[in-house]
Amino acid sequence: MAAQRKTSRYVVPVAVAGVAAATIGLVPALAASGDPDLPEITARQLIEKIAASDTQTLSGTFKISTDLGLPAFDGLLGGIAGGAAEGEGTADPSAQLTKLVSGTHTLKIAADGPERQKLTLLDGEERYSLVHNGDEVWAYDSRSNEVFHEKGVEEAGRAPEQELPVSPKELADEVLKAAGDTTSITVGGTANVAGRDAYRLVVEPKQQGSTVDAITIAVDAATGTPLKFTLDSTSGGKPVVDAGFTKVDFGKPAASEFDFTVPEGAKVTEGDAAGKALEKEHGKAPEDLEKALGDLGLGGLGEPGKNGADGPEVIGEGWTAVARFDTGAPAPKTGEAPKEVQGFLDSLGDGVSGKFGSGTVFKTKVVNVLMTDDGKVYAGAVTPQKLVDVANSAKK
Structure with missing residues (x-):
């Protein structure tokens, strides 16, 4: 069950939010066509629109980038985890998806309710794919030609170890839950995100001494789904977090999108065995x-x-x-x-x-x-x- 929970932690957010962005940071997705002309809306109405959104199906592309103002993590993580954080030589999601905490990455996603999701990390000519279909999870790393497989995963949405908001919607939910008398929430105009008309909800601290300058959430005008999430620091420069789709379609993906066939010659590692192999190679x-x-x-x-x-x-x-x-x-x-x-x-x-x-x-x-x-x-x-x-x- 421990291995199941570990895998579910990376799969579940796609279904919970209906918007699959992994960990933190996506590059700006604003189009150059100018801001759309939309009916006026109050901040309260826009928050209610977000709360009422229930996107279950989508497919799309986004880029992931983060700027925490830190030096490279490679040396630290390599020393602590023996290289496990680099994800080399394993298709285990717990190793591969840690790549997303730094750098810039392009991902493609598809979601069909809580039972089927797919995320593909594109890295040059290399591919890493993570597929959840019913009670099975498949992951494939083209670099090592290895497959991770786990059967009997927990029901989506019930993983007790999911701790971090990892999609634009979850990030938005966390910010809005925390907003109170110390927060200013306004509508800051409109935007075009991934070809969709959107409102911009601006969340700003009223208190002095915070490192957060502002959080901006671009909300799809038609569905209420957050499409872009930006966190700016008072130190200036690039946004710390900038999460936005570059392409999105709310239609139902084809069922074949979630099929998985083991590539010829690929090594397959089953659930618990993957964790033991990673531990043996890199330590605990x-x-x-x-x-x-x-x-x-x-x-x-x-x-x-x-x-x-x-x-x-x-x-x-x-x-x-x-x-x-x-x-x-x-x-x-x-x-x-x-x-x-x-x-x-x-x-x-x-x-x-x-x-x-x-x-x-x-x-x-x-x-x-x-x-x-x-x-x-x-x-x-x-x-x-x-x-x-x-x-x-x-x-x-």
Whole structure:
């Protein structure tokens, strides 16, 4: 069942949202034809339109790109997971789909309700395909000519391990659920996305100190389906997340789209065997990661008993909320952490000091983390100065 849940985590979002975008970031899909002339609509009406959308069938193409303001992940992930994150030599979705957290990728998708979905990752002449058809999942990596197969997968929409919103609609739902008195929501005109007329819903923080400048959701005027999701940072530059279709069709895909035939000469690995093979070749990535975090004094983050019975303490509210952890251990000294981890962190970190003492702020374009020298950790989508201010206020 563990292997089933793992696979479902990557397949289910396509059915749940009816819009298949994998992980974060899609490049802009606005056409050059100008903004369409649509009837006026209020923000409340547009939100209701999104909530009422129930897209079950579609096919389309989109590109995936993300800019977190981070150096390359390759060295860190390779050191922790022994190369598993690169997905080389395996068709297992848990290895392949981690590619989507960085870089730019083109994908093609098809969905026919909760029972059938297909996602194809295009990488030059290489192809990686993931097909869910009824109670079976097939995955094929053309680079290694390997096939992953799993039968008896969990019913779509019921995977307990689905944790991250991974489509424009799910991203929109998460933002709208979190919106409250600290948020401004307006309609920012119209757009043409993948040949479809759309309204632009603009979500902006009212609070000072957030790293989020604005979130824009392009909503299909006819169906209410989010077609594009853009997250801009106060640091400027390229959007952190820009999720939009370049082509989309809401018609029912042909049933043959979800058929799968094992390519000639391909090696087939079944469910649990794939996980065991990956573990044998690359080691137990989650355990290795936990060890690496432990070496950094972060091994107990989020565990009951380490940060209180209910997990980390949340300071503040809305867009400037900060999570406070107590690792129970001083920050590592230079040279104590694995070199691939230490090198990555050194490239991100800046030394800071205040009433709380001293520490290091690790920065991205959205989430920043302050690790104090006495083992406290403050994290949030806030500026480094906001983290220092919170740490100073928390000092007794």
